[in-house]
Amino acid sequence: MASWSETKRRQGRRIAFVPTMGFLHEGHLSLVRHAKERGDCVVVSIFVNPTQFAPTEDFTAYPRDLSRDNRLLQAEAVDVLFHPPVEEIYPTGCQTHVEVETLSKPLCGMLRPAHFRGVATVVTKLFNIVRPHAAIFGEKDYQQLQIIRRLVRDLMLDIEIIGHPIVREADGVAMSSRNAYLNAEERKAAVCLSRSLRKAECMVRRGEASAKAIIEAVGAEIKNEPLAIVEYIKIGDLETLDEVDEIRDSAVLALAVRIGKARLIDNKVLIR
């Protein structure tokens, strides 16, 4: 992988990189298509990263289908599918981590304290192997995207980080590999996330600026759905993610909700 990239770089080619955990859906493929616009060649990695799962989480259960992913990526004509074995990314004796401190603490970091350390570490390794000019991340993992932006700035990596909008199903549900955990009834219930975000958006459009009022309305909307258990609903600064009391120009509304075995996240940037 590294020597392929080195050759392309020497040829003056721009490498765009899409890191994924596989089990690809239309959301991933939209990142891949955007990567093709932003680079001369596209590398997609598929690596289910053990260090971003807690022992209690779904690392082994996480859905995988490499041959299907491979077909989908061939159809998109990507240049490289990079699928390293775990022991190559985490060899024996390996003991180095990377952590973006403050940004890793709120939201998903509260209930998954080691999660973003695992993400930051694996992304640093993948960046150093693939050596892309640009990397594309979905905005569904909004906190992750901000963490990667910060990581790249802080560690002085010469990589352009590009966020790409959430891709949604016809009913509004954000595409996610973890939607595979949902049965038919739960899948229907999952609509409550995006519905509540649209509600918040309407409130802001009508002049509501109080984070408390919006969070309460979003919470009430989700509680209408008996299968949904709210993990968090927060409104924070777009870049620092610090919670805000009042939406001045813009802020991000982020939420995590458990439905059945799935932990679903979604978010919306609210603009006044």
Place this chain on the structure above:
Amino acid sequence: MASWSETKRRQGRRIAFVPTMGFLHEGHLSLVRHAKERGDCVVVSIFVNPTQFAPTEDFTAYPRDLSRDNRLLQAEAVDVLFHPPVEEIYPTGCQTHVEVETLSKPLCGMLRPAHFRGVATVVTKLFNIVRPHAAIFGEKDYQQLQIIRRLVRDLMLDIEIIGHPIVREADGVAMSSRNAYLNAEERKAAVCLSRSLRKAECMVRRGEASAKAIIEAVGAEIKNEPLAIVEYIKIGDLETLDEVDEIRDSAVLALAVRIGKARLIDNKVLIR
């Protein structure tokens, strides 16, 4: 700095890098001369890194003399002296650290718990800016050298790490910028470190394999010097630094001793 390196890389030139905290002595210059043998061009950084000093330590007192350093490096005909301001390496909002976990804990890490995290973080940043093919580190900071080797492997950086032997004064004292803290009497006392290491070497040559026996003899030798206060004396595995009871083929004897205001370190690889 980054664009200079990018140009040199495109020209196929090999960049050798010597990171320092300045106040250069013959030890640093021997690293620079070795760098010239190992690369087509040489970059030396001078950066007194605040994050590797604890609040109680000597960050502000650390000796600095940029114009003298500059003259010395010009005499060696290095290509670049890289001397970034602190706020460029640690800009506002910066919050990412790199840590080599296990190797950072023993020896100097015991009394300086955040020290090697600061070292690993700044070295990662400097590597990403300078993008060298090779980097040269002195073996006096033996633990630091092993940490950097591990860091580069773990984060998949394509950089050759080269260790260079300790340079000593005529009386055996390891060269160090911190020797500047010593008055004449203390400077004489500082000989006890290297003298005790030579004693250990003799013992091993005569067949002694017990770490305990060697550490006791080294401790006794240093206690002969009333100005010296032992911080640690340890014998460990060359790579993992794990303490060993018995020297089989080889091991490293490392010690830290306080004399006056200075905390001095020294080490010797013992080979049976």
